[in-house]
Amino acid sequence: MASLLNPYSSLLIISTICSVILILHLRVIMGIRVLAERCTGCGVCVKVCTLQAIKVIDGIVSIDPLNCNLCRACISICKSGAIEFKVEKKAPVDLAEYRGVLVFVEQRNGRLMDVGLELISCGKKLAAKLEVELQTVILGKGIDGLVNRLKKTGVDKIYVVNHKLLENYIGSLYTEVLVRLIKEYKPEIVLIGGTTIGRALAPRIASRLRTGLTADCTGLDIDENRNLIQTRPAFGGNIMARIITPNHRPQMATVRPNVMKKETFVPTSDCEVINIDVNLSCNLMERILEVVKERDFRVNLEEAEIIISGGRGLGKPENFRLLEELARVLGGEIGASRACVDAGWISSFHQVGQTGRTVSPRLYIAVGISGAIQHLAGMQGSECIVAINKDRLAPIFQIADYGIVGDMLQVVPSLINKLKYAKDHTCDCSK
Ligand SMILES: Cc1cc2nc3c(=O)[nH]c(=O)nc-3n(C[C@H](O)[C@H](O)[C@H](O)COP(=O)(O)OP(=O)(O)OC[C@H]3O[C@@H](n4cnc5c(N)ncnc54)[C@H](O)[C@@H]3O)c2cc1C
Ligand code: SF4
């Protein structure tokens, strides 16, 4: 009995001084297999596997694909030749067959997610550079109203898949429908919002299509060879990687909400709507039993116009009360750096940054936050940034529009008093 384990794509990494280009190089699929008829169960290979991926079960070796990193140490140690490394070559893809930019527009409870509209704005620029169509796809039940809204966004084509089983997100069904659609219409680029749904859906589709996917892109562009340049923070956010998928199609990317700017849409008269009929049956593996609404204490940072964020410089969790008072006066929400979340000062719903929320309020006040690149990744799209920090050399001042050097324990109360005074003494000319 022989089984192929752990197929994965190889990455060729070319590094430059301050940025990295990763090429998703997917022509070969690699795996490790055990030839059970040759295995004597001696257990020698178990000892060399530092990842504890090998177990001897009933006298025969079994390799756990989730733990194995394909280091191949077990292959050379096995005198019986019972472990084999296999490289499977894939036929090259005809890149010319693929045309167009496709945006998956997510809807929930009959509401279009903003990130879909942000991706349409970004997709338009990519499509214009490539001189191809901008296509969208929407899945759901009874979504005519949403299709009418989409028509006003100036896209060239809308694929509509209307089915009662697609009313709510079910991973296997959404994947099946989108894989079929992509195989049939062959877009060269597929963009998906980096929401909870998008993050689950995109890898499933990419793996079914055996193509590259870059998650959480912060920038998208086209190079001279029509490749999609997918920029995202890498290695802990210390460098920006530029990733291309030169050998496979479609090129897939997810982008988190608020990363791309939503533009004012100009409708076109010749938007084509294509209704796709699908034959779906109830899935035994996944079924929606109940939809539970998000808990009320979740803050809606993504849509907040004003955010007051606190960092380790607050000194202790109780000092968030000062920020809450400032937020009340200004009508804003509370954000936080990861340092505060990790310290247990505030819940992770408030975290702004690379591993938290991406926000773009009109006003972002960073209090006692140093300005680490991972924090900036989540808030640098803010319209106006005010930083309060006692260290005048703190990196946050480099991106701040206004900086206040001082102890937050003095600056914040004084700001609150001044704002309250200004509010109380503003002349209401209508009286
Ligand atoms: C993979 C990875 C992902 C990450 N993701 C995130 C993320 O999503 N979000 C995030 O925020 N971080 C993230 N981080 C952590 C990030 O690198 C920083 O460690 C973190 O942002 C630092 O938080 P801070 O600015 O609150 O704390 P510090 O860096 O300790 O800064 C505290 C600041 O407060 C100032 N200060 C001190 N006392 C006062 C005072 N009394 N008044 C005014 N100012 C004062 C100090 O001068 C200092 O500048 C991530 C890190 C990694 C490796
Ligand atoms: S070293 Fe070879 S023969 Fe021995 S248990 Fe491992 S795979 Fe089997």
Ligand code: SF4
């Ligand atoms: S290839 Fe390496 S990680 Fe995988 S089972 Fe063998 S020794 Fe362990």
